[in-house]
Amino acid sequence: MSWTEYLRAQPAGQPSRRGQNGDPWHAGGPLAGADPTLALDRLLTPGAVPPGEQDETLSQAVWRLAHSDLSDPDGIALVARIIECFDNDRSSGKPDWNPERDARAKWTAARAKVGTELPTAGEAFGPVAYLDEVAADLGHPLSVWAADPETRKIFAGEVRRTRARSLAEAWTASEEPVDIPPGTGLGDMLNEPETEQQWRIRDVLPAGARVVFSAMKKSGKTTAVGNLIRDMSSVTPDPFGAVRFLGRFPVEQVPGTVALVDFEMSRDQLRGWYRDMAFPNPERVHVWSLRGQARSFNIIDPKTRKRWADKLRALPGGTSFLVLDCLGPICAALGIDESKNQEVGPLLDAIDALLLEADVPGMALVHHHGHVDERSRGASRLGDWPDVEWKLVREKDDKGKPLDSGKRFFSAYGRDVEQHETELKYDRSSRRLSLGEGNRAAVKATQHHDTVLQIAREYPGLTQNRLLNKVVGAKVPQQQGRKAITDLADNGKLHTHPGPNRSKHHYVCDCPDPLECVQYKQASQSGDSGDSG
Missing domain, CATH: 1.10.10.10 (Winged helix-like DNA-binding domain superfamily/Winged helix DNA-binding domain)
Structure with missing residues (x-):
């Protein structure tokens, strides 16, 4: 007999207020079930449950009751009655003791979990009771083969993950099927006319390329990104040649807007730095300053990605280039471990999908180096995914430690790109960068x-x-x-x-x-x- 069946079996017309004679929740008979410790007469008998067992027993009871068809008022009243019985001997020492308030909080929390997620060991929603129910469904006496709390904890986690996978598969199956793009025969592909290498920034960024721009901390990454955006958005009479990135690499000027989604700088600081750079054509740049709001960029979700694609496509002339600065806050906000390929991969795939859906021909993803290696921090996919990698490093002392005031060096490698490490010169008044001469070894010499x-x-x-x-x-x-x-x-x-x-x-x-x-x-x-x- 379940609790609900037991309660329904009580004589009709009995008053339902707690504490009165004839209360339908008064102890009257044991509750049949897998766990005899949850017998109703035991729960409602003051002193029957030892103080050391009361918290766990109450958690199990609340969890089971929340999964029954009890109404909220009846459930809260029953839980409050159990709390009264448990705390009967110590209630006098609690000036703020309020069983109904405590019962309402526990009931509301347990109800919120119903149908949404499974309990794990240690949660105050009766994991042991839940596992007993699962074991009963399977026909196995869980109390015999999994009486160990650690085993029950592992079992609960596996059940939760299995059901989560089932839900995810059902959700994916409900989505609209994806169209498969047509393929091309190799013969037809080889007969297509050759095209010359197109550059967005000659020698360092092919047209349509994705670049991961990684840098040591405090090495001038934000300044370099500002220089990139300034040069890409500048309009000159000569469409290819007058504007040079880092004072050396000609920039092709194309119609459209350069979009920056910044997750790291405050709006005030970003505005001050860009004002110092004196953008010739600020109307060709659109900025989202999202420090502390990185969750709004959850483009792994197709609906959110579509909204972002619509915004990028709606910019004047469309988005000609996208800059995401930087990866770390996005991963943190979305709960992604940036050291794991299986977690970073879906985000990079979502970026590719965003570029396709928004008709954006190229982008830069800014990221930090690790503490030791001079490469993008985290998963190896961050090195496989881009077409080009740009790096910004600092001069080091004799012990290999980067110098805070040391010189900066830029390099670029990738498909059709090979720019060896070269010193950067910095004009503090304009925050402009330009390439100098020599790598770190030459500069040190x-x-x-x-x-x-x-x-x-x-x-x-x-x-x-x-x-x-x-x-x-x-x-x-x-x-x-x-x-x-x-x-x-x-x-x-x-x-x-x-x-x-x-x-x-x-x-x-x-x-x-x-x-x-x-x-x-x-x-x-x-x-x-x-x-x-």
Whole structure:
């Protein structure tokens, strides 16, 4: 006999208010079921359930009652009666004791779970009672083979996951079938006319490509993204050539709007930085500032993705390029573990679907590096998915730790793209970036050249030992200082004039081509030592 059947079997016309004689919920007979600890006369007898068992027993009782056809008022009243019986001996010590309030809270929470999700071990909704019911359906005495709480916990999790998969499969089956695009015979494909490589940014971004732009933390990622958007949205008389990304790579200007969906910067800070960059055509850029609102970009959901596709398609001239800055907040908001391919994969697939549905020909997905490796943090799919990878890294110290004030370096690799690591120059007033010369190894090799030249210019004619002593005094390691002096002499930026006792005196050459400096050649040939310094 279930609780509902027991309650219905009580004589009709009995008053239903708690605490009165004739109450239909008064203890009167045991409840038949898989768990004898839930017998109704035991639950409603003060002191029958030991204090150490009351919380678990109450959880099981509430869970079962919530799954019955009891009305909410009747269920709350019954739970309150059980609480009264459980707390009968200690109610006097609780000035705020209110069984009906507690019963309403437990009942409401349990009712909310009915039909939506399964309980797990540790939840206050009677997992043991639920598992007993499952075991009874299966014809297995769960209390015999799964009396261990840990086993029941695992069992509950497996049941929950199995039913969740069934629901997901049913949901997927109810969706409209997807049209399969037509294929092409290889012969017909080979007969198609060849087309030249089209570029959106020459040498670093093919037209229609997806780029993952990954960067070390605090390396200037947001500044670089701003430079990218500024250059892509700028209109010039020459459709290909006048605007150059990072001062070097020509940008093709195409109709439409560049869309930025930013999840990281505050609106005020983003506005201030972009104002400093002086966008020539701000009307060609549309910004969604969604810091703290990344859940609104749940494009894995087809309905949400359609709404975003509609918005992107509705921008003036359509969306010519999409920038998502950055991946981390999206994953966090959607509960995606960015280190797992099986979780990141559906999001990347959804981005592809969004580009297709919104007719967006290219995009950049911004992401962070990990703490150690100089690659996109997380799942390997983030390296497989893009057509091109851009990287932004910082100069490191001798121990391999990135320097906060160190120089920045840009590189790009991918399909038809190979731009080796090159130093970036930064104009602080305009927040503009441009490519310099040399990679980290080359920059490190020349890092003390400016110090040597400054000292040699201030003290012309110093011998090598005297020059080296002053360079070391400027906190340059001796070995690196000696190498810097030798390198500058070899490339002609320091003239070395012979002096007495086979000494060499050093002078700075400011000629455009130091190696072709006539003065240097004549002085070297004549043996003029100049100022002995």
